Amino acid sequence: MPVLSPRPWRFEAVLRLLMGVLLCVSIGMCVALLTGRGIDSKAPVSVWQIVMSAVSFQGATVVLVWWFVRDHGMSWSEAFGLGNANSRAIAIGVLAAIVFFPLGGLLQRISIEMLNQMGVGVAEQSAVEALRRVSHGTGLLVFALITVILAPVGEELLFRGILYPAIKRAGFPLLAGWGTSLLFAVIHFNRAIFLPLLLLSLLLVWLYEHTDNFLAPLTTHVLFNAANLAFFFVNNETRPDLSV
Secondary structure (H helix, E strand, O other): OOOOOOOOOOHHHHHHHHHHHHHHHHHHHHHHHHOOOOOOOOOOOOHHHHHHHHHHHHHHHHHHHHHHHHHOOOOHHHHHOOOOOHHHHHHHHHHHHHHHHHHHHHHHHHHHHHHHHOOOOOOOOHHHHHHHOOOOHHHHHHHHHHHHHHHHHHHHHHHHHHHHHHHHHOOOHHHHHHHHHHHHHHOOOOOOOHHHHHHHHHHHHHHHHHHOOOHHHHHHHHHHHHHHHHHHHHHOOOOOOOOO
16 A cells, blocks of 8 residues: 655745745735624624635645745645556545545534533534525635635645645654644634544545545545535525526
8 A cells, every 4th residue: 555755845945834824814814804804703704704714824825835846846746646546546535535424424413412511602613604694606606616626725735735744754753643633623713523623634644645645635625525515505494596
């Protein structure tokens, strides 16, 4: 079984990448303040704010990783193993998504029940909150593109593509897997989905490690998000208009 090839990520380059991501996220937060969300934390999240958040984080990450790879003098195929049995990697990613989706839903329900028993409030994800108020096709299309494409690509590039191999190469394989997975779960800022996302991230790390191909975790992440979006529409009594 393939094992992840060492990636020659330089420490200073990784640090610059992280600083760039943080800067872009900070700019996005400033824009959120200007739109009023940061002033009144109880104000409902709009699709515009979700778009700004995604562009400033996942969108900026894609651009910064492009420069990162170019700075290392590598192609994307070399950087992320895109030529390593692509069909096999995609097939494994699809299978992993099929297996994990019901498990993730079960873990979320268990988490919500445990939090309720502890008297801890469970807030709805801001993205879901915004989606419930979308009533036109353009907003839905943008939301779907962010959820199913931009978010998985940006997050996988950062957590699995760059951070995991960099920390592992530094001599901390356990920290690489658990540390990046904990961070991945934390940045979604929702108690109810923390455990499912932690286990999902560990699964994504395993997929990347044992296929040596970025397409495996990316496929699982894309399908997981797509399935959750579809599940929302199927179970939402007042479905928005899907026409563009």
